Amino acid sequence: MLLTLRLSTWVARDVRSLAAPFRTVDGAAPYDERVTYPAPSPSTRAPTRRTGRPVRVWDIVLTVLLLLLLAVFAALASYFGLFLGMASDGCFDDNCDYGMLSFGVWFAAISPWVILLLAIVGAVTLLIVRRLAFWVPLTAAALNVVIFFVAAAIVEAAVGP
Numbered sequence: 440m441l442l443t444l445r446l447s448t449w450v451a452r453d454v455r456s457l458a459a460p461f462r463t464v465d466g467a468a469p470y471d472e473r474v475t476y477p478a479p480s481p482s483t484r485a486p487t488r489r490t491g492r493p494v495r496v497w498d499i500v501l502t503v504l505l506l507l508l509l510a511v512f513a514a515l516a517s518y519f520g521l522f523l524g525m526a527s528d529g530c531f532d533d534n535c536d537y538g539m540l541s542f543g544v545w546f547a548a549i550s551p552w553v554i555l556l557l558a559i560v561g562a563v564t565l566l567i568v569r570r571l572a573f574w575v576p577l578t579a580a581a582l583n584v585v586i587f588f589v590a591a592a593i594v595e596a597a598v599g600p
Contacts, residue, residue, distance in 0.1 A: 491569065505577060520548040540598065551583050
């Protein structure tokens, strides 16, 4: 213990002797604890961080779950959209518009995936800026239903009377 105390005293004395050549103009050491500085003016202070909106964990969890359900719903809507092609079974004597019919089928098959992609981008954007985002997958699911019926109407119009 005595050896440790003497060693620390010697190290402290040696460090002070090394700092001796580095004196300021007024003779004080550059990092002397006796030197005090005035408080910085408000214009030079570091900016304080704004807290912004709070993180809503329930919104993040609910949005992710709803986006996963929307992906399942998009797969089902796309699968059933392909069944709209069976409307061409009633086409005899060239009374169907096959271009419009194929457009309606592909519209029903692809649009759920486009809506899912837009919903993911929109929900993630809202989550990043800390706004409520759970409504985005719900709105996208309702839009999927509307789009499916629009595609069915297009196919029905292509088949004719």
